[in-house]
Amino acid sequence: MNNLLTDIAGVRVGHAGDMTLASGVTAVVFNQPMVAAMDVRGGGPGTREGALLDLANTVERIDAIALSGGSAFGLEAGGGVQAWLTEQGRGLNVRGAVIPIVPGAICFDLLNGGNKDWGRFAPYRDLGYAAAASAATSFTLGSVGAGLGALTANLKGGLGSASAQTSDGVKVAALVVVNALGTVTVGDGPWFWAAPFEVDGEYGGRGLPETFTPDMLTMRIKGGPAATAVENTTLAVVVTDAALTKTQAKRLAMIAQTGFARAIYPVHAPMDGDVLFAAATGERTIDPLIGLTELGMVAANVVARAIARGVHAAAALPLPGALPAWRDRFGN
Template identity: 65%
Template structure:
């Protein structure tokens, strides 16, 4: 039975932790065994940790976890919390008698969403991330305004944490996890239609499909914020056996899901990134066409995860907070 979540991919677990007063949080993906991983950055204002390690030709080719966090640059501390948790479990890259958990991550900007960011000397993201790792599950997990999605917004609606999954015709599972804090919007002309309506499955974000005609006004780009104040973060995972080069191609192809689900996207104002990870359970029948099919389906699940992140979100309880999709379209 599928859950339509990242945890449909065997060999990983997902955990989130957040602080309602802070209006921010952390979401992490832990791998049962170190996974081959890569990343592709398209936004003009990224905030990342250890992404250089994911480039082709690097010595360490596998990661123990991936982390998505609010807090802008302060949220880069989150990876240290997950690293601490994994070290207690004896996980990590062996260096002599030491083990160093490999935990790349990325952050989104949610510092101006109305939450109390007066945290004192040290930001809370390391401790939130440790709690997220300790809470990680390979079963169902919450979507919407939780974890890294708690403080997220789009240009006109509350953003959030979304996920979706699919199985390719080759029997390979691929799924996405998205923290949607986009510079642009996920809905057409104010809604109720999602830009990703064409790839929706089983009414997972309302079942409205696409309008008969896209209003001309909807094609005028609308954006929020200043450079660095946005970013949609995505983790794509598969149970396929991939090498680093194939994982990199998967990340590149999965980026097409952003263009399906958001408008505009990959702007100078965003830090959009896709991490791709393979848990290595299922062999591809061939290295070219099966990877092509996997990447095409990955782009669809990314688009669906982004739309679900907005659909499942709830509004923040602050003055002038953006409405949630379900508040605006109760019917």
């Protein structure tokens, strides 16, 4: 296990970004179509093919997931991922017409100082294609892909990943883009809210403060009183090698999203667009009650860890007035 989403066999991840733009795309590509569902908790989401993932609807399996910066402009990234899959002959076959199924979600990074004057067409379709074309089992964390331009209330955001196994050896892993309204750290210190779930010092090993002061619990949000519904989002993809129905994948997504609350303060606000996708390869049978409960519990822990890892690995944007990275303030 490499503590990455790609610890689940059949999953690849690719990034594409533009530092001048200060934005990018991450593509999660599945070697075979996977059962998937989605859970939305934030008050300002931006999604592609979200209705398709509703339990009442017919299609159960997807070919890839596109995560992008750029707010609503970034929804075009899914078209780029779809174009690459089309070239590979991948997709749902409807009487000879092959249609790649690519849900996606976006985060708002339009005010991070990058040059967003892109002319008539936004660059996200091409970035989506490049991200899918570069997808591999090894990938970078931090200020890359959809996390390139991500920010939190007090520090540079980024892209993180983590993995674990249940007591029965069922694998689950997460990839998260952290562009949160709130903070991932406690007060003005180096401690991560997700500290209780840390494994092997993966985000600095600082633990939690000895005591919590009222100042540490004061609300710190991006934009302060001027915060709006479209400025913030945390996006996550959770994948397991368990055999799940679409309904069970939805339950996994719901439980796993509690990991957001373990790592971000505050979270799921009217100003957030928090979205989590859950997908399953179908390799291992699990008990539908106790087994799914444990899987969700471990998935939530993995999501919390991935959030902290994303901020811990991030690098500040090389732009005037840019927020510092965790490492700038607290070292390694």
